[in-house]
Amino acid sequence: MAPPILSLALPSETGRVLSIQSHTVQGYVGNKSAVFPLQLLGYDVDPINSVQFSNHTGYPTFKGQVLNGQQLCDLIEGLEANNLLYYTHLLTGYIGSVSFLTTVLEVVSKLRSINPKLTYVCDPVMGDDGKLYVPSELVSVYREKVVPVASMLTPNQFEAEQLTGFRIGSERDGREACNILHAARPSKVVITSINIEDNLLLIGSHQKEKDQSPEQFKIVIPKIPAYFTGTGDLTTALLLGWSNKYPDNLDKAAELAVSSLQIIVGVFPIRAGTTAEDNE
Numbered sequence: 001m002a003p004p005i006l007s008l009a010l011p012s013e014t015g016r017v018l019s020i021q022s023h024t025v026q027g028y029v030g031n032k033s034a035v036f037p038l039q040l041l042g043y044d045v046d047p048i049n050s051v052q053f054s055n056h057t058g059y060p061t062f063k064g065q066v067l068n069g070q071q072l073c074d075l076i077e078g079l080e081a082n083n084l085l086y087y088t089h090l091l092t093g094y095i096g097s098v099s100f101l102t103t104v105l106e107v108v109s110k111l112r113s114i115n116p117k118l119t120y121v122c123d124p125v126m127g128d129d130g131k132l133y134v135p136s137e138l139v140s141v142y143r144e145k146v147v148p149v150a151s152m153l154t155p156n157q158f159e160a161e162q163l164t165g166f167r168i169g170s171e172r173d174g175r176e177a178c179n180i181l182h183a184a185r186p187s188k189v190v191i192t193s194i195n196i197e198d199n200l201l202l203i204g205s206h207q208k209e210k211d212q213s214p215e216q217f218k219i220v221i222p223k224i225p226a227y228f229t230g231t232g233d234l235t236t237a238l239l240l241g242w243s244n245k246y247p248d249n250l251d252k253a254a255e256l257a258v259s260s261l262q263i264i265v266g267v268f269p270i271r272a273g274t275t276a277e278d279n280e
Contacts, residue, residue, distance in 0.1 A: 014042040015088030015244065018111070020072075020104060021233065022094040023049035025064075029056050029230035030093050034237035037260070041241040043089075048075055050095055056229050057133070066096060069103035076107055087111055090118060091240055093233050094125040098137050101146065108149050119244070122150040122186075123236040126159050139163075152188040152243065153181055154236040160191045168194060171201060175216050178205035182214055188243065188250055192235050193221070202258060206250040217251040219258055224265060235261055 017038055022030030031047040038045045050072075053064035079085045090111055095101045112118045124142045127133050139162050147153065147163060157168050164180040167173065171194075178189040187207050194201040200221040207214035238257035246253045 014044075014241075016044045016046070016086065017089040017091055017240070018046050018048065018087045018107075019091040019093075019237075020048045020050055020095070020107070021092065022051045022053070023047070024053050024056050026055045027229065028234075030233050033230035033233040034091065034093070037234060038237050038241050041238075041245075043241060046087075048072065050093075050100065058229060067100070068097075069099045072100065072103050072107070076110065080110070085111065086114055087118060088115065089240060089244070090120045091123075091237065092121075093123045093236065094134075095138070096134055098135065098141055101138060101141050105145055105149065119151045119240075120149060121152045121154070121236060121240045122146060123154045123232065124159050124163060125232070126162055128156055128158050130158060132162075147181060147184045147186065150186045152190070152239070153186045154190045154192050154232075154239055156192055156232060157194045170196060171203065171218060174201065174203035174218075175205065178203060178214065178216065182207045190239055190250070190254060192232060198223075202254060204250050204254045208248070215250070217254070219254060221258060222262065226265075228265060231261060231265065234264065 019031055019034055019038075021034060024030065024032060031049055035045045035047050049067065051064060051066045053062045055062050076085065090108060092104055095104060108118075108120055124146065125134070126138060126142065132139070143163050153163075155163060157174075160166075160174070160177045160181070161168055164177045166177050166180060168177055168191075174191050174194050177191065181189045182205065189205045191203045194203060200223050202219040202221055203216070204219070205214045205216045235257055238260050239253060242253035242256045243250055246256075
């Protein structure tokens with residue numbers, strides 16, 4: 001007798017997430033930051049580790065392995081052979097090579113052939129603070145091939161500038177960058193951190209219909225005088241989780257995501273309903 005097809009037994013009102021991100025033995029980045037929070041929100045999460053390192057690359061040295069495109073294909077083929085390739089969401093984070101990113105695009109196509117309603121949440125991890133930490137060739141692949149197939153994008157300020165070719169120096173610029181990205185396809189865009197005059201902003205934008213102006217909002221995030229890694233990965237995972245629960249209220253989903261993040265890093269949460277300012 002054939003084994004039960006567990007992939008069709010979906011958790012109520014949540015779903016199954018395939019998460020393709022980095023992994024570290026020590027510390028919390030990539031899948032180490034994303035999987036557990038999504039499970040707490042009720043999702044069934046299957047992680048594929050794009051890299052497995054001893055620690056994150058901010059340390060003086062690190063050791064480990066990098067998954068290549070063929071190895072990713074092998075994993076996908078194994079899942080497909082056992083009828084386990086039905087996912088409601090695909091989440092991608094750090095990807096270190098053009099070949100691997102190209103294979104991820106093939107995965108997107110494969111998953112959508114099985115579930116046309118697949119939601120693809122893409123954190124285009126490329127760099128921060130004005131510096132790339134992936135090969136520069138990845139920028140054009142993200143801009144020209146990945147953005148057009150994504151459902152939600154969650155770049156930081158630097159990554160949004162790389163994707164749009166538009167410098168972000170104000171809140172208005174952040175909103176305009178969201179508009180540029182909407183034109184490429186994604187209906188939801190969240191620029192997760194914009195540093196403007198000592199303020200840290202999140203800018204969100206939801207274009208519910210192609211012929212309508214997007215609903216936009218901002219959240220002012222309290223700055224913490226400390227250095228963290230993995231917070232972007234966690235934020236994107238939480239945005240996936242909460243936006244699926246509140247599909248028509250991206251502002252509420254973002255407030256809940258930021259509140260959770262603030263609790264985790266040790267400050268009081270932002271209260272939903274008081275920080276998002278619609279269409280300013």
